[in-house]
Amino acid sequence: MTSTTEPTPLAIRARGLTKRFPDAVALNEFDIDVWEGSLLTILGPSGCGKTTALRVIAGFEQPDTGTVEIRGSAVVGPGLWVPPERRRVGMVFQDYALFPHMTVRRNVAYGLSTEDGRSRRVAEVLEMVGLGDQANRMPHELSGGQQQRVALARALAPQPQVILLDEPFSNLDAALRERVRRELKSILLEARTTAVFVTHDQEEALAMSDIVAVMREGRVVQAAPPDQLYIHPIDPWVAGFLGDAAFIPAIAANGSVSTPVGTFETKLAGPVQVMLRPESVAVTPDPEGDLWVADREFFGHDQLVTLIMPGGGRLRARFGPTPLLAHNQRVRVSVERAVVFPA
């Protein structure tokens, strides 16, 4: 490990954060590295401690143990605790927390000192989020998406070292969410800010981020780029949490494992679980096939077919609108990729 005094290219470095509440452990040896200029998402089921992690980084909660550095300077450590107002960390809250008694302009200007350049900076960030003409509105006069952009502009205005976003899309309806997500990402890229998101939505995390950190029971179990994470999950729980997966129990020996749907290479030996994603299963109709179609959901751009394997196990396959399959039809499959976990 590098010395704590030396500047690192890390925007945030947290080590061993632990936080107990009277009735639960929110953080348990939580570690994270956030690279300068990157967009990292903390993903986890509700109650896993992800919001607490964000609040510790922002300075709203004091951890029991552990350290946090922001751009190389320690803000949390043994005997050290820098209060939130001196961390230069921007925060976008789940319900935006816009000051209801101030106009959009005053909200955005709130974090700026009165020196010259204040009104220019306000105009600049409002322009950046596309609300240049809404400066004199009151927050309640704006739509949900606009309020969120004001919250973002307000957080960006003082040029924070890093910006934290707590479930930023959860208060938007599904139709709006995807558009706002794209806008937000492009604004953050334009502002060249390091950003940390918290979400429980896998799709959102995978679509937004440079790095996704999957959190469970107070700690990060795996942090990797979205594609890596999806293709090479570290354990069955992460695999299942990130998307649809089938697990086939089998016995591995001599560098490979045989299953009803194919043989895969593995360094493991003994009882294992073979994880298959629906989209890596190719299906061909075959009257001699070992599998048969139990159910079929047709979505147009693709279809999701549930197959019964010899021995009764279920397997799901996702592919384009063809071939057309009938209920109870016999098929064979070829599996493009599988991950083998120890059982």
Add this chain to the structure above:
Amino acid sequence: MTATVPILAPPPRTTSRQGPPGRWWWVVALLAVLPGLLPPVVLVAQVVTGGAVRTVPISRLLELLWQTGGLVWAVTLAAGLVGLATAWLTTATDLQGRRIWSTLVTLPLVIPSYVGALTLLGATGARGILSEVTGWFGWGPIPTPIGFFGAFVVLTVYSIPLVHLTVVPVLRRLDPALEDAARGLGAPRWRVFRTVTLPQLRPPLAAAGLLVALYAVSDFGAVSLLRYDTFTRAIYAQYQGRLDRRPAMTLAVVLIVVALTVLWMERRTRGRAAYHRSKTSRPRTPVALTRGGRVGGTALLALLVVAGLGLPIAVIGSWLARGVGLGLEIGSIWSEAARSVTVSVISATIAALAAIPVAITTVRYRSRISSSIDTAMWSSYALPHITVGLALVAFSLAYARSWYQSLALLIVGYVAMFLPQAAGSAQSVLLQVSPQLEEASLSLGRSRWRTLTAITIPLMARGLAVGAALVFLTVMKELPATLLLRPTGYETLAVRIWSTTAEGFYTRASAAALLLLTVSALPLYLLISRDLHD
């Protein structure tokens, strides 16, 4: 069984670890609350060290307990029943003009009990306005209902609005789906009311009962003018009549015990009743009244408004007209009014400022200390005003001679008595302000003090203003503590009304009463429109 609805979502977080400055708020809050805690301590200390326990014969104590207790029970029961009826009529039925009735019924709140007594005295008896009317028909004058009956009528009429105001918001928020479900299961309407509606109204009814009972326990003006012997009247008589203040203090300690017993009983009644809010998805369907119900309901509401508001105004107006017509001396009222407004404004301002630390520590920094402060403050609210006055007199005579009969001590007394009103309304507003707003301010680099002044206090402003208006109103009306604590010759409107009524100068009393009602009208209007139409 009580019908309870489980709360599905966890309540929003209102406490904070990093809110406005520091955890030491409770120290400031404690200082603010302290004067309210002083009276019982001072009185008990004086009674014990002064050997005063035996200065009041036990038979006298029992007599006062019987008379006070009887009045309190009667008033609480009557006001509870009638207030429940007015609340139900104006929120749950299709009665014509129910919104206007709902406001009108609360207006008697502006009238202090001693003005109610003035009304009764000025309307009846040989010289009474109503007796004059009966005289036109050749009937004799209406006898003046002094004693229990008069006190009972006045206190009941003026505490019905307390019940109405407490029950209406809850009744309005009840989920009609529960009642629909009960009816769908085949329960007749009266059974639905008894088994579904009424149990849900238990918390507000208990709270209203507490308010009314405490009002009756501590009332001084009506009982003293209508000559019904309760603790407050006896305490004042002892205080006035004798140099030895020990009997008065002994009675005051017993009265405090009575008030705290009332408080304790309400806690017991509240029991395990669930305080929950249901999000009403659709407005309730008003109950269609029968013809008889409509006539009866309207008659009841009209009677209350006439008795509580119309009659006082008519009687005051007539006496004033009669007096002016006869060229009677009205006496000075303007300087009294100026004094009343001055002390009320100062007390309201101080109470609103003191409410800030109390609200912040009890809402944002919840801890064992801060909840004890909260409990202590609300318990002090139950203290009858005459005991607070007596305690502060005793305290200043024993430890702070220069404060005795000073304006400053009078204002300390007002703030001690009425801080809970200001703090309560500040607390309820702060509970609505998300702590995330304060966190957002901190994360934008603003100091905690700046956060307090730019975010927390401006967002509490409405609650502070409402609290200040409440304190203003209550100080304007306050009588017993004012009588004991005021500097010699410092006559307020309340004191003037009381003393002139006691002496039978109803014209002078009416002029002061009219001015008092006028000054109180505006803040009262603001408060009522907030409570009923929120």
